[in-house]
Amino acid sequence: MKLITLLSNTSSALALLTLASLTGIAQAQTAAELAAMTDAERIKLSEKTEVWEPVPAIVTAAPQTAPSDALVLLDTNLSQWQSINGGKAPWSIQDGVLTVTPGSGDITSTASFCDIQLHMEWRTPAAFGDKKGQLRNNSGIFLQQRYEIQILDSYNNPTYPNGQAASVYKQTIPLVNASRAPGEWQTYDIIYRAPRFSGEQLISPGYITVLHNGVLVQNHVEIQGTTEWIGAPKYQAHGCAPLQLQDHGDAVSFRNIWVRSL
Ligand code: MG
Numbered sequence: 001m002k003l004i005t006l007l008s009n010t011s012s013a014l015a016l017l018t019l020a021s022l023t024g025i026a027q028a029q030t031a032a033e034l035a036a037m038t039d040a041e042r043i044k045l046s047e048k049t050e051v052w053e054p055v056p057a058i059v060t061a062a063p064q065t066a067p068s069d070a071l072v073l074l075d076t077n078l079s080q081w082q083s084i085n086g087g088k089a090p091w092s093i094q095d096g097v098l099t100v101t102p103g104s105g106d107i108t109s110t111a112s113f114c115d116i117q118l119h120m121e122w123r124t125p126a127a128f129g130d131k132k133g134q135l136r137n138n139s140g141i142f143l144q145q146r147y148e149i150q151i152l153d154s155y156n157n158p159t160y161p162n163g164q165a166a167s168v169y170k171q172t173i174p175l176v177n178a179s180r181a182p183g184e185w186q187t188y189d190i191i192y193r194a195p196r197f198s199g200e201q202l203i204s205p206g207y208i209t210v211l212h213n214g215v216l217v218q219n220h221v222e223i224q225g226t227t228e229w230i231g232a233p234k235y236q237a238h239g240c241a242p243l244q245l246q247d248h249g250d251a252v253s254f255r256n257i258w259v260r261s262l
Contacts, residue, residue, distance in 0.1 A: 071260070100253075114144075171227060175217050178212040186213055192209075
């Protein structure tokens with residue numbers, strides 16, 4: 001906000017003091033000093049807190065499509081993925097839909113990432129038989145191969161909430177259950193800040209924000225360490241690392257995965 005605009009609306013000393021304290025500008029100036037200045041002098045002062053660089057790059061985005069500066073990880077082929085055991089990703093892909101081949105093992109991105117924005121779409125099978133709880137079509141996306149955001153059919157399927165869809169597995173329960181019915185496509189939009197290490201020591205934990213089907217379910221929550229099935233989370237120093245999709249023995253499908261390094 002330009003100071004001159006506010007000044008034209010009010011001349012009270014209180015407003016000047018409030019503005020000065022809010023913006024951090026002119027802390028050395030008293031209200032009287034500010035009031036005594038010319039408009040040009042006040043504008044000059046206001047410019048001290050304007051930050052002009054870096055100028056954010058212009059990008060374009062339409063709903064559900066990758067922004068122009070994103071790396072597309074999954075569209076019609078598996079060239080960006082490999083088996084966790086090395087070699088070709090052993091899952092099936094048809095018309096842009098990737099499906100877990102149960103029992104074949106997890107797959108990872110060929111590229112490594114640190115801080116990212118990630119978009120992905122996933123779908124659990126419409127028919128689930130008598131599967132329930134954690135066994136009702138489970139998968140997951142691991143950030144940096146360590147920190148799992150759970151993928152699960154959590155539509156009318158009670159389980160421990162810190163293990164339901166969109167949980168930071170065994171750490172943070174989602175704020176709400178935004179799950180769609182099995183067989184429907186669902187989206188995760190994830191903003192991830194990787195943990196920082198100095199040597200072996202943790203300097204700052206990771207943080208994650210997740211929107212599930214457009215609904216905020218994880219609001220900049222702290223990641224406590226690796227998402228363990230058994231035992232407590234722990235941190236062990238690491239650098240940038242791939243994304244990993246989980247083979248939990250269920251034919252969960254994926255499409256339209258893209259990532260922006262931050
Ligand atoms: Mg899982």
